[in-house]
Amino acid sequence: MLSIRSACFAPIFRAPAFPLAALLLGTASLLTSCQGSVAVSPGTGENTDPTTVGSSASPTQEYLVGATLFVQTAAEYRALCYQAYSLAEQRLVEHLHAWEADHGARSGRPTGAGKAGPAIITDLDETVLDNSAYTAWQIENEKPYTPETWAEWTALAEAPLVPGAADFLHLADSLGVQIFYVSNRKQNERPATISNMAELGLPQLDTTHFFLKTTTSDKTERREKIEALGYDVLLYLGDNLGDFDARWDKQPVAVRAERADAARADFGRRFIVFPNPLYGSWEGALYGYDWGLSMAERNAARREALQPASLP
Numbered sequence: 001m002l003s004i005r006s007a008c009f010a011p012i013f014r015a016p017a018f019p020l021a022a023l024l025l026g027t028a029s030l031l032t033s034c035q036g037s038v039a040v041s042p043g044t045g046e047n048t049d050p051t052t053v054g055s056s057a058s059p060t061q062e063y064l065v066g067a068t069l070f071v072q073t074a075a076e077y078r079a080l081c082y083q084a085y086s087l088a089e090q091r092l093v094e095h096l097h098a099w100e101a102d103h104g105a106r107s108g109r110p111t112g113a114g115k116a117g118p119a120i121i122t123d124l125d126e127t128v129l130d131n132s133a134y135t136a137w138q139i140e141n142e143k144p145y146t147p148e149t150w151a152e153w154t155a156l157a158e159a160p161l162v163p164g165a166a167d168f169l170h171l172a173d174s175l176g177v178q179i180f181y182v183s184n185r186k187q188n189e190r191p192a193t194i195s196n197m198a199e200l201g202l203p204q205l206d207t208t209h210f211f212l213k214t215t216t217s218d219k220t221e222r223r224e225k226i227e228a229l230g231y232d233v234l235l236y237l238g239d240n241l242g243d244f245d246a247r248w249d250k251q252p253v254a255v256r257a258e259r260a261d262a263a264r265a266d267f268g269r270r271f272i273v274f275p276n277p278l279y280g281s282w283e284g285a286l287y288g289y290d291w292g293l294s295m296a297e298r299n300a301a302r303r304e305a306l307q308p309a310s311l312p
Contacts, residue, residue, distance in 0.1 A: 121226060
């Protein structure tokens with residue numbers, strides 16, 4: 001299996017060496033006239049490129065270091081993922097028993113019961129697949145997210161599992177529950193994604209179980225399509241609240257928090273949330289979803305959102 005540092009991807013994943021004068025000249029040019037294309041996060045479908053039009057600072061990914069190290073090195077991160085999947089297993093068994101009591105095939109399903117049977121809907125990135133290696137590459141190479149380098153990463157089919165994912169998905173499969181992978185990866189990433197997941201030994205990988213992004217990052221229509229097929233969705237899993245419901249999409253920080261408080265009964269019951277400090281709508285909310293902000297403006301927005309102690 002290739003590594004993200006594989007020689008065949010050296011043009012993309014390694015910064016070339018330049019003479020000092022050329023480097024200084026290039027940096028000066030970047031500071032005065034840098035323009036970038038709109039980049040979209042794989043998890044949220046939102047622009048995350050700090051070198052978009054209007055950037056007045058050299059691109060830096062330094063702010064991602066702590067988050068990336070947390071995912072890659074913290075035992076606490078692994079424990080949180082195991083905790084989430086352990087709870088998911090408990091809830092799935094409970095919901096399935098209740099579903100069988102209400103809609104069991106032996107006694108016949110009442111009107112309105114899902115004809116296709118029970119199902120779960122899960123996100124992929126930072127829920128099943130860990131993409132922190134890509135973020136580490138961003139940091140090491142001082143490169144922002146771009147669709148092109150993200151596509152190169154997913155084409156490697158090297159993403160490891162989020163801790164606990166395999167055991168849970170195999171349990172769901174053994175219980176006869178249909179697993180639908182609803183992700184904002186693009187349609188052309190499907191073959192590499194399935195190859196990656198097959199290498200990890202995950203179940204139910206035929207194309208009918210994948211609902212990837214087409215024209216919108218809003219997953220509402222894809223969730224509704226699954227329900228329209230006659231499935232009773234027992235559980236939703238994801239790292240972004242938009243994986244569960246659109247009520248949190250494109251909303252300010254305060255509104256997202258209020259709506260999370262209002263939906264507290266669903267978390268740990270119908271909605272299983274995974275930790276993702278790397279990216280997400282939580283970050284977009286800090287910027288007012290204006291992904292055209294310069295890096296300096298984003299840094300300022302992040303600092304402005306801090307709530308420091310009232311110490312001298």
